[in-house]
Amino acid sequence: xxxxxxxxxxxxxxxxxxxxxxxxxxxxxxxxxxxxxxxxxxxxxxxxxxxxxxxxxxxxxxxxxxxxxxxxxxxxxxxxxxxxxxxxxxxxxxxxxxxxxxxxxxxxxxxxxxxxxxxxxxxxxxxxxxxxxxxxxxxxxxxxxxxxxxxxxxxxxxxxxxxxxxxxxxxxxxxxxxxxxxxxxxxxxxxxxxxxxxxxxxxxxxxxxxxxxxxxxxxxxxxxxxxxxxxxxxxxxxxxxxxxxxxxxxxxxxxxxxxxxxxxxxxxxxxxxxxxxxxxxxxxxxxxxxxxxxxxxxxxxxxxxxxxxxxxxxxxxxxxxxxxxxxxxxxxxxxxxxxxxxxxxxxxxxxxxxxxxxxxxxxxxxxxxxxxxxxxxxxxxxxxxxxxxxxxxxxxxxxxxxxxxxxxxxxxxxxxxxxxxxxxxxxxxxxxxxxxxxxxxxxxxxxxxxxxxxxxxxxxxxxxxxxxxxxxxxxxxxxxxxxxxxxxxxxxxxxxxxxxxxxxxxxxxxxxxxxxxxxxxxxxxxxxxxxxxxxxxx
Amino acid sequence: xxxxxxxxxxxxxxxxxxxxxxxxxxxxxxxxxxxxxxxxxxxxxxxxxxxxxxxxxxxxxxxxxxxxxxxxxxxxxxxxxxxxxxxxxxxxxxxxxxxxxxxxxxxxxxxxxxxxxxxxxxxxxxxxxxxxxxxxxxxxxxxxxxxxxxxxxxxxxxxxxxxxxxxxxxxxxxxxxxxxxxxxxxxxxxxxxxxxxxxxxxxxxxxxxxxxxxxxxxxxxxxxxxxxxxxxxxxxxxxxxxxxxxxxxxxxxxxxxxxxxxxxxxxxxxxxxxxxxxxxxxxxxxxxxxxxxxxxxxxxxxxxxxxxxxxxxxxxxxxxxxxxxxxxxxxxxxxxxxxxxxxxxxxxxxxxxxxxxxxx
Numbered sequence: 067x068x069x070x071x072x073x074x075x076x077x078x079x080x081x082x083x084x085x086x087x088x089x090x091x092x093x094x095x096x097x098x099x100x101x102x103x104x105x106x107x108x109x110x111x112x113x114x115x116x117x118x119x120x121x122x123x124x125x126x127x128x129x130x131x132x133x134x135x136x137x138x139x140x141x142x143x144x145x146x147x148x149x150x151x152x153x154x155x156x157x158x159x160x161x162x163x164x165x166x167x168x169x170x171x172x173x174x175x176x177x178x179x180x181x182x183x184x185x186x187x188x189x190x191x192x193x194x195x196x197x198x199x200x201x202x203x204x205x206x207x208x209x210x211x212x213x214x215x216x217x218x219x220x221x222x223x224x225x226x227x228x229x230x231x232x233x234x235x236x237x238x239x240x241x242x243x244x245x246x247x248x249x250x251x252x253x254x255x256x257x258x259x260x261x262x263x264x265x266x267x268x269x270x271x272x273x274x275x276x277x278x279x280x281x282x283x284x285x286x287x288x289x290x291x292x293x294x295x296x297x298x299x300x301x302x303x304x305x306x307x308x309x310x311x312x313x314x315x316x317x318x319x320x321x322x323x324x325x326x327x328x329x330x331x332x333x334x335x336x337x338x339x340x341x342x343x344x345x346x347x348x349x350x351x352x353x354x355x356x357x358x359x360x361x362x363x364x365x366x367x368x369x370x371x372x373x374x375x376x377x378x379x380x381x382x383x384x385x386x387x388x389x390x391x392x393x394x395x396x397x398x399x400x401x402x403x404x405x406x407x408x409x410x411x412x413x414x415x416x417x418x419x420x421x422x423x424x425x426x427x428x429x430x431x432x433x434x435x436x437x438x439x440x441x442x443x444x445x446x447x448x449x450x451x452x453x454x455x456x457x458x459x460x461x462x463x464x465x466x467x468x469x470x471x472x473x474x475x476x477x478x479x480x481x482x483x484x485x486x487x488x489x490x491x492x493x494x495x496x497x498x499x500x501x502x503x504x505x506x507x508x509x510x511x512x513x514x515x516x517x518x519x520x521x522x523x524x525x526x527x528x529x530x531x532x533x534x535x536x537x538x539x540x541x542x543x544x545x546x547x548x549x550x551x552x553x554x555x556x557x558x559x560x561x562x563x564x565x566x567x568x569x570x571x572x573x574x575x576x577x578x579x580x581x582x583x584x585x586x587x588x589x590x591x592x593x594x595x596x597x598x599x600x601x602x603x604x
Numbered sequence: 605x606x607x608x609x610x611x612x613x614x615x616x617x618x619x620x621x622x623x624x625x626x627x628x629x630x631x632x633x634x635x636x637x638x639x640x641x642x643x644x645x646x647x648x649x650x651x652x653x654x655x656x657x658x659x660x661x662x663x664x665x666x667x668x669x670x671x672x673x674x675x676x677x678x679x680x681x682x683x684x685x686x687x688x689x690x691x692x693x694x695x696x697x698x699x700x701x702x703x704x705x706x707x708x709x710x711x712x713x714x715x716x717x718x719x720x721x722x723x724x725x726x727x728x729x730x731x732x733x734x735x736x737x738x739x740x741x742x743x744x745x746x747x748x749x750x751x752x753x754x755x756x757x758x759x760x761x762x763x764x765x766x767x768x769x770x771x772x773x774x775x776x777x778x779x780x781x782x783x784x785x786x787x788x789x790x791x792x793x794x795x796x797x798x799x800x801x802x803x804x805x806x807x808x809x810x811x812x813x814x815x816x817x818x819x820x821x822x823x824x825x826x827x828x829x830x831x832x833x834x835x836x837x838x839x840x841x842x843x844x845x846x847x848x849x850x851x852x853x854x855x856x857x858x859x860x861x862x863x864x865x866x867x868x869x870x871x872x873x874x875x876x877x878x879x880x881x882x883x884x885x886x887x888x889x890x891x892x893x894x895x896x897x898x899x900x901x902x903x904x905x906x907x908x909x910x911x912x913x914x915x916x917x918x919x920x921x922x923x924x925x926x927x928x929x930x931x932x933x934x935x936x937x938x939x940x941x942x943x944x945x946x947x948x949x950x951x952x953x954x955x956x957x958x959x960x961x962x963x964x
Contacts, residue, residue: 088852092852092854092941092942093941095852096852096941096942096943099850099942099943100943117849117906120849121849384637497853510868510870510872510882510884511868511870511884511886511890511892514868514870514890514892515890515891515892535899536898536899
C-alpha cells in the first residue's frame with residue numbers, strides 16, 4: 067500500500083476493485099464503513115455483488131477480466147471532461163502523451179460493450195473519482211489473478227497519476243495483501259528476480275554485497291516462479307520463455323501446492339517427476355502426504371519473529387508457548403538443514419537474523435527487534451535505527467523518479483465461456499476458511515460455519531437447470547472435474563459461478579487454467595470456462 | 605447489616621500473600637505488552653496487579669472455559685462376541701479454592717447471572733459448578749468508570765450492594781472494606797489483624813467516592829428507555845438490518861461478553877479409536893447457530909444477524925429474569941470493529957424513538 071490503513075478513513079472517494087473486503091480484509095472494510103459514515107463515496111468494481119458492492123454508491127459490475135477496458139473508459143471520460151491533474155502530470159510523470167494518444171482511441175460505447183457496464187455509469191464513476199481531493203484505490207486478487215494482471219495494475223496506477231491521486235496522505239493506490247506476512251515474504255526476496263528489499267539479482271554490486279555477508283557466490287539469473295516450478299517440473303510450462311532445467315528436488319515450506327496451484331493435473335504430473343520432495347508444515351497437508359521427508363514446523367504461537375502487513379508495517383510477534391511435540395520453529399529447521407548440508411548458519415536468535423537483514427536491506431535498515439518491541443511496529447522504508455518509519459510512499463517524488471504512464475489495452479481472458487463450456491467460473495475465498503484449510507478445516511466451529519464446497523450460482527440459472535440449494539453438481543472444465551454443492555444467490559451474475567479452493571474433497575483447481583500473466587507469472591485463477599455435467603437434485 | 609472495615613493500601617500485598625498460600629489467586633495483571641487480563645498469579649513479586657485499567661477479559665473463562673473437555677470416548681469391544689461400542693468417560697474439571705481479587709461490579713453481576721443460567725436446578729451444569737464452587741470474590745468499586753462503561757444505566761455498578769464476599773472502595777491511602785456473603789465475613793475474621801473498624805470519616809469518604817463515581821460516566825445511555833420500547837414488541841427491523849449488514853461475523857462480542865453463555869459440543873478424534881468430547885463457546889451471530897440440516901436458515905443473516913443478540917440481552921432476559929443481561933461493561937464496544945456493538949444499538953433505538961416523538 068502506498069498509504070497506511072488508517073488513512074483510508076479520511077478518504078473522500080474509495081474505489082475498491084476485485085476485493086471482497088468485508089470478507090477478506092475486515093479490518094480494512096471497517097475503515098471503508100467509517101469513511102462512508104463521514105460522507106465518503108464508495109465505488110466498487112467487481113463481477114460479484116458482494117456485501118461491499120451492496121453498500122456502494124456505484125457498483126461497476128464488470129464481466130470478469132475486463133478491468134483495463136473499464137479503466138481506459140474511465141480515463142477517456144476524465145480527459146473528455148477535463149478533470150485531469152495537469153500540474154501533477156507535468157511535474158511528476160512521464161510518457162503522458164503516449165497515454166493520451168492511446169486514450170483518444172478509446173470509444174466509451176465499446177468499453178461499455180466489453181465490460182457490460184453502461185456508459186453513463188462509467189462516466190459517473192470517473193467523475194466522482196477524479197473530482198475529489200482525496201481518492202484512494204484499493205485492489206486485491208480480482209485485479210492481479212488474470213493474464214492481464216500487470217496491465218490491470220498499471221491501469222490503476224495510470225488512473226491515479228492522471229488525476230494526481232497519489233504521493234499524498236489519504237490518497238494513493240493500495241493493494242491489499244493476503245496472509246499476515248505475504249508482504250514480508252516478498253520484502254525478504256521470496257520472488258524469483260530479487261534479493262531482500264527488492265534488490266535486483268542482475269545488479270553486480272547487490273550480489274557482491276550479499277556474497278560478502280553470506281560467504282557464497284550468488285547466481286546472476288532469476289529463479290523460477292512457483293507456477294514454473296509446479297508445472298511439468300520446469301520442462302516448459304505454458305508460456306515459459308525458455309525451458310528451464312528440470313527440477314529434481316523441491317523443498318516446500320508453509321505451502322500446499324497440490325491444492326492451491328491451478329490446473330492440478332499438471333501439478334500432480336510435475337510432483338511425480340521430482341526425485342525428492344521435502345515439506346515443512348504444521349499439519350500433514352495434501353502436499354506433505356506425498357513428501358519423502360516432512361519437517362514438523364511450529365505454529366505462529368510457538369516462535370518469535372516479525373510479520374509485515376499490507377501497510378508495510380513490520381511487527382514483532384512473540385512466542386507465546388513452547389513448540390508442541392517434536393515441532394520446531396522455521397529458523398531452527400532452516401539452520402539445521404544448512405548445517406547438515408555443510409554450510410553453518412550460526413544465529414542464536416531471530417533478533418540476530420534481523421540484525422543481518424537490517425544490514426543488507428536498506429528499506430529494513432532500522433527494524434531491530436528491540437525497537438520493534440517498544441513500538442507498534444515500524445513502516446518501511448526505514449533506513450536506520452534512529453529514523454522514523456514511512457507513513458505513505460512517494461512523497462515529493464516516485465521511487466523511480468517520475469511516475470511512468472504505461473498504456474494497456476484490453477486482453478480477453480485466456481478462456482471465455484462458449485457453447486461447450488457456457489459458465490465463467492470465478493474462484494476466491496470464503497470467510498470462515500483460510501486458503502487450503504490446513505488450519506481452519508481442523509477447527510470445528512469454522513467447519514460448522516462453512517464446511518461445504520459451495521458453488522454460488524444465480525437463481526435464474528438454477529431454475530433453468532432445475533437445481534435447488536443443496537443440489538450436488540459435477541463441474542467440468544477442459545482440464546478436469548470436481549463436485550460442489552449448489553448455493554443459489556444473486557451475488558453472482560447469471561452465467562457466472564463462484565467457489566473457493568479451500569476444500570480438498572472438491573478441488574476447484576482441477577478446473578482452473580494455468581495460463582498466466584507473462585510478466586508476473588500469476589495464474590488466471592479468476593476466470594475459466596466450465597460446464598455442469600452431472601446433477602444430483604437434492 | 606454489612607460490616608465495615610478499613611484495609612491500609614500498604615497491607616494489601618501482605619494480605620494477598622497470605623491468601624495466596626491458602627487459595628489459588630486470580631487478579632487483573634498487566635503483562636509486558638500492556639494488556640490487563642485476569643490471570644492466575646503464581647508469584648506475587650513477579651507480576652503487576654493492575655487496578656488502574658479495566659481488565660480486557662472478564663471472569664467468564666474461569667467458570668466457563670472457551671474450550672472444555674466434557675468427556676473422553678473410546679471404542680470398546682467384546683472379544684468373544686466381536687461387538688464394538690463407544691464408551692464415554694466424563695472428565696470433571698478440578699475444583700480449586702480460588703480468590704478472585706479486583707473484580708469489578710459488572711463482572712461480579714455477570715457471575716451472578718451465569719450462576720442463574722448454569723446452576724438452576726433443572727439445568728444444573730456440573731462442569732460450571734465445579735469451577736464455581738469454592739470461589740471467593742474480593743470486588744473493587746469503580747471510583748473512575750472507564751471510557752465505554754455504562755453500568756450505571758444497566759444498574760450493575762459502579763458499586764455493589766450485594767453479591768460480593770468482600771467489596772473494597774479506594775478512599776485514598778486505604779480501602780474501605782465491606783463484607784458481604786459468609787465466605788467474605790469468614791475470610792475477614794481469619795485475617796482480622798489486617799483490618800481495623802471503619803470510622804465515621806471512613807464511611808463518609810466511601811459515600812463520597814461512590815457518589816462522585818456516578819457523575820463520572822462518559823456516556824449517557826438510555827437502557828431503560830430501550831427496554832421499554834422493546835417491550836412494546838415492535839421490532840426495530842430497519843435498525844437490525846442496518847447493523848446486521850455491517851456485522852463482520854467474527855463472534856468477538858459474544859466471546860468477550862461476560863454474560864454470553866451459548867456453547868456448542870463437538871467430538872475431536874485423537875486417533876482412530878479415541879477422542880474427546882468438547883464444548884466450545886458459540887455465538888448467535890454465526891449463521892451456523894441457526895442453520896438447519898437442509899441448509900435453510902430461519903434467521904436471515906443479512907438483515908437479522910444481530911437481532912437475537914440484542915433482544916436476548918435487552919428484552920428476553922428482562923421478561924425472564926427481571927433485568928437486562930447486559931452489565932454495561934462496554935467491552936464489546938472496544939471489541940467490535942464493525943461498529944455494531946450494543947451501545948450503538950441502544951443509541952439508534954432511542955434516537956429513533958425521539959425522532960418519532962418529535963414528528964406529530
